Amino acid sequence: MTKRKGKFPIEKVELQEIPFLGQYIINSILLQIHNIPSPLLDVNMARVLERYFGERKLSDIRYDPYLQELAYRVVNHSASKEINWAILDFAAEICKARKPLCENCFLSATCKYYKKVFNRRNS
Ligand code: SF4
Structure with missing residues (x-):
């Protein structure tokens, strides 16, 4: 110091x-x-990214190369802080750990998780 x-x-x-x-x-x-630009990658951001884009391979967020690269790509922007905060707010309010509000989510049309759950319900 x-x-x-x-x-x-x-x-x-x-x-x-x-x-x-x-x-x-x-x-x-x-x-x-x-x-x-850097990702504030915690369990909440990981949950949103994995639901939308697809699951990681390793259990530890810190060492999963797919999730690490994905998170960097998503926040690699001049408004990186705002994007990080928006994802964390979205994780808390919409894409919640339990009972995500998929029916009202603007990303549902292209979300992998939603497609999987929706297909399961309709088959
Ligand atoms: S559709 Fe559901 S799982 Fe997908 S991003 Fe929205 S809230 Fe999350």
């Missing part, structure tokens, strides 16, 4: 060298402090 005058480094590799900083916090620092 003294060496850096109380500021977090901007390079991801340098942040990774700081003890006790995990992937989510490092991405938060990059996004919120340095304005570098």
